[in-house]
Amino acid sequence: MVMEGAGKILEKLRGRGHRSTKARRLILELFISSDRPLSSADLRKMFLLKKMAVNKTTVYRELEFLAGEKIIEEIQLGKTRYFEIPKKRHHHLVCLKCRRIECLEPEKNLLKRITIKNKDFKILNYSLEIFGLCLKCK
Amino acid sequence: MVMEGAGKILEKLRGRGHRSTKARRLILELFISSDRPLSSADLRKMFLLKKMAVNKTTVYRELEFLAGEKIIEEIQLGKTRYFEIPKKRHHHLVCLKCRRIECLEPEKNLLKRITIKNKDFKILNYSLEIFGLCLKCK
DNA sequence: TATCTTAATGCAACTGAGTTGCATTTGTCA
DNA sequence: TGACAAATGCAACTCAGTTGCATTAAGATA
Structure with a gap:
């Protein structure tokens, strides 16, 4: 899977009337270089480690903005x-002990089988999350 | 699936040194007569409707207790x-508009297929949740 | 490159779900 | 009927996330 760089994304946002700011660039870089999902707390911890001051309101607003x-x-x-x-639809393994998250291959025919069984419900999104113990913790 | 009555459950809890209290009986009845999952807010709303005063701390502690x-x-x-x-492992359809939740038949071979692919991860639990629009809302 | 517009930021104060400590009440058993 | 501990209620707290508002700074334009 080819990943879009921060530059390309910022350019795209520029086209929509948005700016390339320090916080935005930082947050984008973190998401691009991470192989697993990040929470607002993760981001704030990373900023703290790098001794970069980004206000918590800014973090929340930036997440909201980028999601929008x-x-x-x-x-x-x-x-x-x-x-x-966003990558190809996939799932997550969550270690209940160390809280580590790993991304998982999609289950190909899952959605199709469910759709057939529930004609009355228009599926917009779904999530399959698996909780347990990772190799280190079990 | 035969549902265990509130009496049976209270008896079981009695055996473990717990008491049959007003709040406990009320909450049990609500869960037993509901065909969908309930949040603490749902319970509190139901108590309000029936004009029954149950403190929010009590609701949270009772949920914690019953889950334990x-x-x-x-x-x-x-x-x-x-x-x-708890019923047989199953999933949920969540309507994003009216927030109605419907329980769904289990996906039989799902877990087995995932287990094979991830030998290094000990699966303790998983959830498959589907979001979209119900018949009324779509 | 100075100016201007408005997107983005920072701060403080707030909200809402859930938690905690502690004094009081109440179910159960001897 | 007491005694004991389980359960309750209250107030005060925590923690994630939000809001209003004054300030800063991208970046387009002159």
């Missing part, structure tokens, strides 16, 4: 809200 | 935490 622009998408894993760059 | 005793189990649907009486 379809640059990232929101997923709920247990009680925590995460975001990630 | 495996009488109900917790599920996360979008941003809201729900609880339901």
Whole structure:
């Protein structure tokens, strides 16, 4: 899967009348270089580590903004809200001990089988999340 | 599926040193007569409608307690935490407009297929949730 | 490159779900 | 009927996320 760079995304946003700001660039870079979903708390921790001051309101607003622009998408894993760059529909393994999240190949025929069984419900989205113990924790 | 009555459940809890209280009986009855998962807000609304005063701390503690005793189990649907009486493993359809939840037949071979692909991860639990529009809302 | 417009930011104060400590009440059993 | 602990209610708290508003700064335009 070829990943779109931060530059390309910023250019696209520019075209829609949005600006390339420090916070926006930082957050985009973090999402692009991460192989797993990130929560607002993850982002804030990373900023703290890099000693970069980004206000929490800005983080929340930027997540909201990027999700609205379809640059990232929101997923709920247990009680925590995460975001990630949309890839092919896929699922997540969540380790209940160390909280590590791993992305998982999609289940190809899943949705089709469900659609057939539920003609009356228009499916817009679905999520398959698997909880357990990872190799290190089990 | 034969549903266990509130009496049977209370008896079981009695055996473990717990009491049959007004709040406990009320909450159990609500779960038993509901065909869909309930959130703490749902319970509190129902109490308000029936003009029955149950403190919010009591509701939260009772949910925690019943979940700990495996009488109900917790599920996360979008941003809201729900609880339901455990049935055969199943899934949920959530209408994004009216927020109505419907229970769904289990996907039989789902877990088995995933297990084979991920030998390194010990699966303890999983959830498949489907979001969209119900018959009325679409 | 100075100016202007408005997108983006930072701050403080707020909301709403859920939690905690503690004093009081109440179910159950001897 | 007491005694004991489980359960309750209340107030005060935590924590994620939101809002209003004044300030800053991208970046387009002159």
